[in-house]
Amino acid sequence: MSRPGPKQHPMSHATRYRKYHPKLYRTRMPIFWWVRRWTHVRFITRELTSVFVAFYAIELLFLLWTLTLGQEAYDDFLAWLQTPLALALNTIAFLMILYHSITWFNLAPKALVVRVGEVRIPPVAIAGLNYAGWVVLSAALAWFILSA
Amino acid sequence: MKVSSEPLWWAFFGAGGALSALCLPALLFLLALAMPLGWIEAPGYEAARDLVHHPLARLFLFALISLSLLHWSHRFRYTLYDGLQLKHLESLIVVFCYGGAIIGSAFTAFVLWQL
Numbered sequence: 168m169s170r171p172g173p174k175q176h177p178m179s180h181a182t183r184y185r186k187y188h189p190k191l192y193r194t195r196m197p198i199f200w201w202v203r204r205w206t207h208v209r210f211i212t213r214e215l216t217s218v219f220v221a222f223y224a225i226e227l228l229f230l231l232w233t234l235t236l237g238q239e240a241y242d243d244f245l246a247w248l249q250t251p252l253a254l255a256l257n258t259i260a261f262l263m264i265l266y267h268s269i270t271w272f273n274l275a276p277k278a279l280v281v282r283v284g285e286v287r288i289p290p291v292a293i294a295g296l297n298y299a300g301w302v303v304l305s306a307a308l309a310w311f312i313l314s315a
Numbered sequence: 316m317k318v319s320s321e322p323l324w325w326a327f328f329g330a331g332g333a334l335s336a337l338c339l340p341a342l343l344f345l346l347a348l349a350m351p352l353g354w355i356e357a358p359g360y361e362a363a364r365d366l367v368h369h370p371l372a373r374l375f376l377f378a379l380i381s382l383s384l385l386h387w388s389h390r391f392r393y394t395l396y397d398g399l400q401l402k403h404l405e406s407l408i409v410v411f412c413y414g415g416a417i418i419g420s421a422f423t424a425f426v427l428w429q430l
Contacts, residue, residue: 196400198399198400201398211394211398214390214391214393214394214397214398215394215398217386217387217390217391217394218387218391220331220335220339220383220386220387221383221384221386221387221391223339223342223343223347223383224335224339224379224380224383224384224387224419225384225419226347227342227346227376227379227380228380228419228422228423228426230346231367231376231423231426231427231430232426234360234363234364234367234430235426235429235430237360238360241360241363242360245350245351245357248346248347248350248351249351249352253347253351254348254351254352257343257347257348257351258348260343260347261340261343261344261347261348264335264336264339264340264343265340267332267335267336267339268336268337268339268340271332271333271336272336275333278329300337301336301337301340304337304338304341305337305338305340305341308338308341308342308345309341309345311366312342312345312346312358312366313345313355315358315362315363315365315366
């Protein structure tokens with residue numbers, strides 16, 4: 168990895184929380200270190216999906232809140248959802264949350280090592296179970312909402 | 316030995332990550348894309364209220380929203396540390412992230428209680 172030394176990237180802010188200590192050698196990292204490599208961009212994108220998870224959780228909360236406020240608030244919120252701004256935001260949020268789901272299910276076998284006796288359940292089976300659960304739950308939610 | 320609260324926040328992060336990964340794509344697609352675009356019909360006010368009236372539906376919504384927010388807290392905290400190198404603002408970030416999720420969860424409980 169070719170990481171630039173301090174000369175190419177003077178970072179005045181880095182001294183704010185790292186006291187100068189001549190015995191310790193610290194390489195200085197540029198603040199946007201992660202744009203240099205595709206894997207790093209993917210990592211930061213995955214980490215940033217949490218912003219959209221929170222965004223939609225709050226949007227859902229608002230929708231529920233309007234149900235306590237009355238018919239007019241509910242209708243206004245549905246009308247807002249039809250504005251280009253809301254549709255654009257929700258499209259981006261949908262793509263980011265899909266990315267969250269896929270990366271989450273693919274990582275699940277690494278976090279969850281299940282053994283039956285001596286045999287380890289193969290990682291593919293665990294990921295597969297996650298995806299199967301995703302399909303079943305999505306269908307159940309769709310059925311529930313469409314039954315209204 | 317100082318007892319760390321890290322495992323607790325990590326557990327919320329994990330539970331929220333799983334629940335949001337399983338449920339949010341379908342909910343967002345139906346409620347925020349398919350209905351506004353007219354692909355399916357949005358339920359009317361009374362029908363929507365009936366839909367979330369059952370205690371189990373409200374319990375599910377509380378778990379989904381609060382755990383999604385707590386998932387964000389924990390992940391976004393470290394995104395700020397790693398992505399923007401803001402470790403020196405640790406206490407401010409911790410208060411903002413976890414405090415935000417706790418306030419959001421309290422408001423969710425309040426809203427669902429009133430429904």
